[in-house]
Amino acid sequence: MFRNHIKIAWRSLKRQPFFTFLNIFGLAVGMAGGLLISLYIYDEMNFDTMFKDADRIYRINADIKFGGKTMRSSEVGAPMAAAIKNDFPQIESVTRIRNRGSLLLRKQGTVTNTKESNVAFADSTFFKMFGIDLLVGDVNSALTEPNTLVLTKTAAEKHFGVNNALGQQLLLNNTETYTVSGVIADFPKNSMFRDHDVIMAMAGFDDSRQMSWTSHNYFTFIKLLPGADIADFQAPLQSMLETYIFPYVQNFYPGITAESFEASGNYLKYSTIA
Template sequence: MIKNNLKIAWRNLTRNFSTSFINIVGLAMGIATCLLISLYVTDEFSFDRYNEHADRIVRVVFRGTVKGGTINEAHVMPPVASTMKSELPEVEETARLRIGGSPLFVVNNKVFHEEKMAFVDASFFKIFTLPFIKGNLSTAISSPNSAVISESTALKYFGTNDVVGRDLIIKDSPNILKITGVIKDVPQNSHFHFDVFTSLDALEDSRSDSWMTSEYYTYALLSKNASREKLEKNLATLFDKHVATQFMAGFGMSYQEYKKTGNKIGLYLQPLTDIHLYSNFNYDSALRGIYVTLIFLVLLHSLCY
């Protein structure tokens, strides 16, 4: 029976070869396109979900309206992280990140141009799931000149990942970074991509108590069952309290007078898993996805079935 059916199918194919060829190729291309769309959409929605506590991690952002204009920034003030941890019980841990520029490292008389360096708090590795291959997570960024590097960077610079204790010499600088840890490469579906992490303690500005400057990407790990809406209200109260004490010196008027003129500024929380697709912030270090494009692709994919 099967043999006869195969013979009949083959005769039909050879009798109408051009039509059959077009139909088969068209079907194959349609299936391949749908599979590619499915893989791409799945990947876009997977960003930052590799983190063990992804559903409890938020980024603190700065928003407001000033004289009809808008403030929409992805980074905030230096003391926000420590203040949130000490004054908001819903916050388990906080950490800051600041982009570190593009230093030239000298290793074994070879010069490497590093484009993916960041300054971070030691608690950064307690919030994000970045597994250590070498070194101790709890002490890796314990001093101003310590550094944690990715496995691919260790192999590129030294030819091995067994590099804890080795030096990274910064060209034309007296500073030398001591490698204290090696981590697996940051996953591709992460909103940040860095290969060298060094301590924020090396930056004097990181210890500033100013609520008038920013430049620090700030993350918080919330306690289980914490209400983000309630926390944002408490965060607004915290912000008003601390900004008010410095506002007069910075702007020549009280914070209350400033708000009475219709201006409004404050800190808000953005879920970690929203950063890639739903961000529209200035000074954002994240590579943004395009949500509207994904919706179009999802609709197109549905037509395949």
């Protein structure tokens, strides 16, 4: 039977080569397109699922409408992390990461700078929350001290070599001296952290927005206690508007309340995403 199909296909190709080619080409394109779509869906479904306890980790988002403009932010104000950890008993841990952008790095005693394009600050709880082991260094102390940083394997090999990196010093932008306190494996390509090769300690980071509830610059992640339900966290999360946000905003807009804010057609809604 299969040989007959081959013979028929060959005869068709000889009689009508152009149309046979179009049919084969169309089938190939369709199969390739289906494969690419399947790979894309698989990649999206497995995005950031490689981390330990990924099913208990959520990012805080903010939906905002103000002055007629709407936006969705995957970053929130810096103080929210500490408030969540303090106020909600169902939360096991909280961590933040803040993009810094590009930096020039060079080893002490050298004159050649190397550009690192994706640098971030992170809390000392970052690696433990996501179950990220250090190839070199101690996960419990890697980002606890000011002016320390952790390199990915790729970055460490670029500057020192993995086994020689711990305790080495790097000069950042020719002004700041940081000590390498750890090395981690490169982040997987289907992780939101995949581009970060340098993670700097949030400790000691001098940011005027550290106390601002309305400057949304910090990716903030929560990890639920085992057995806790994220649905039970949503309403208390929104209550932070009354507890923290509007008391802070009243420093700049005396008399404003959540009710008057919403009556003007504005809103600020917090949500979580796995």
